[in-house]
Amino acid sequence: MDELLTVEDLHFFYGERRALDGLSLTLQAGEVLGLLGPNGAGKSTLIALLTGLLRPAAGRVAVKGEDPRTAAARAGLGLAPQELALYDDLSARENLRFFGRIQGLRGPRLEQRVRTVLEESGLTERAADRVAGFSGGMKRRLNLAVALLHEPAVLLLDEPTAGVDPQSRLALYELVERQRALGRGVLYATHYMEEAQRLCDRVAIVDHGRLLALDTVPALLAVHGGPALLVAERGAETLRVETRAPLEDLARLQAAGPLDSFTLRQPDLEQVFLRLTGRQLRD
């Protein structure tokens, strides 16, 4: 597979504060790589370094082998920043035309791409309306549409579903899945573990600028997730049992006395994060 992004032993400081501490990862073509961590973990800093906005204190970042501080390397990047980086007083179409032009699109090609991304993001009907009148979800979809406009090899999505309603969130997921199907690499920074679990081929868990784990979701769960949790209720009593053999443990509890109800909670990324850092992801 093609290596689209390379991050090696990356360090960065804001003044005295360490923001990234020896982070290393790669992104392959056709892969969605989740960057999972709480606010302040260093996700946005990594994206800023990948777009050449910041210069590393040490280590190396490369986009298709090139330094992202060169314009040529950035031509292959599509960024959907955490902020809604749009012009509120322009219409959706005007925003797309402008960002398309600065990406080098012109003439019929530009118009065709504008039409396509408007359709993909479900905004065709509102294309002529000013962005100021859009809902949060519509703005998020347009924010992503701008990143897709020039069909970049690498998409950097920084918290793309922040503050979005469930319907828009699903539409955004579909857009991301379509990019993967097209062979693009997606770096997906989020602090929503459900998103990472659903969308990402691999997940990098970061905290305080350090990479704590990087693997596929099943592998992360297997290695760091711990046992499943069986919760059963008998009368006023609640029983919690950590288990690697839930059926056997359930039968054992039932044999001790009839149960009113039970739930089995499989390990998730929340638990992985808890076990790796000793605190909740949303702390």
Next chain:
Amino acid sequence: MGTLFAIAGKDLRLLLRDRAGLFFTFGFPFLYALFFGAIFSPDGDEANRRIPLRLVDLDGSPAAAAFLDSLAARPGLDARRDSLAGAESAVRRGRATAALILQPGFGRKSERLFSGDPPEVELLCDPARRAEAGLLQGLLMEQGFRRLETRFQQPGRLLPEVRAWRDSLAPHAALDPSLGPLTRWTGELERFLIHQARVDSLAAAAPVTQADPTRTGGLPAGFEPLRVRTRELAAQRVGPQSYFEISFPQGLIWGLISVAASFGLSLVVERKEGTLRRLRAAPLRRRQILGGKALACGLAVLGLMVAMLIFGLFFGVRAERPELLLAVLPATALAFTGLMLLVSVLGKTERAAAGIGWSLLMLLAMIGGGMVPLFYMPEWMRVLGHASPVKWAILAFEGALWRGFGWAELLPICGILTAFGAGCALIGLKAFRWSET
């Protein structure tokens, strides 16, 4: 290049959609210029409507005096008696649109109606104000016809003139039969005038005199009531023609400050909202992004200046040396575009940048004559104003409009404006940050 224009086009579009920004950029300067121009104009509106005219009487006859008095009473004119030298000086300095000179012999020629040359006046006018001169010529011809009308209302005074004309025709009529109808018409006119004079009880008072031999020399002058000879005298203006010529450059300065502030702050807003970061992620260089912003600012500044100059024409604000504006406009645009780039790095947050930026711009306007005209300022403040591009921009505009500057006086000022803009731009580019952190 396409990218530069894409960024500039986006910024200009955003400016046009920001109603408040648009008002302070384009509306407020006009209001400022009109308000202060109107309240400080000595004669208010009346002065703007009336044509300033100087009247010179080189004849000194009662007819000349009556002609000038009658003209001075016309409502569209601001007519004043003057000496020939005074009138020429007034036209040359632009204090008067024209001067009307009644030549010696005006009164004598006025007495004749059907013989000799018509009375002659000379209209001395500024070639730059031909429209007003044309209007004056029309008024003069009307005045001449009024004089004829008056003469026909005094048949006793007209009879000797008609008889002299008849006598002068008689020898020619004998030789040329085609003059017969004219001779008969002259006889009819004489009889009509005698009758009219009797009716008016004036016939007895009318002296029936022999024809004056001096009046028989020429052919009838027809009904040309007045001969107007025009002479052009280019104005060499010193000082403004009206307060509008002071208030328009001042008003313009407020627009330029607004453009510099709004484009400078728009960079801060773009930094805050993340659009700058998005532009940075595109395959663009810093100079393209900032160049596009500077281009938009420069175009807005140029557009504002051109609009103000065109609008000013309706209020009599005319460049004495229009060609100087070719240097004034780009130099001023560079100065304020540089200032815009400086404003964009003055604060980390939008609020800080707005506070510091506006404070700086107000200070520059205050010491540079944007609030109070430079010539009202004490000497020490005029010296302090050297540090402000506002002072140099106003001086450059006034130089082209009414200060009578030539290239030698103007180019150093344009150089200062350009250097100021370049200096500010360098500081702005050096201190530029892509993000707030």
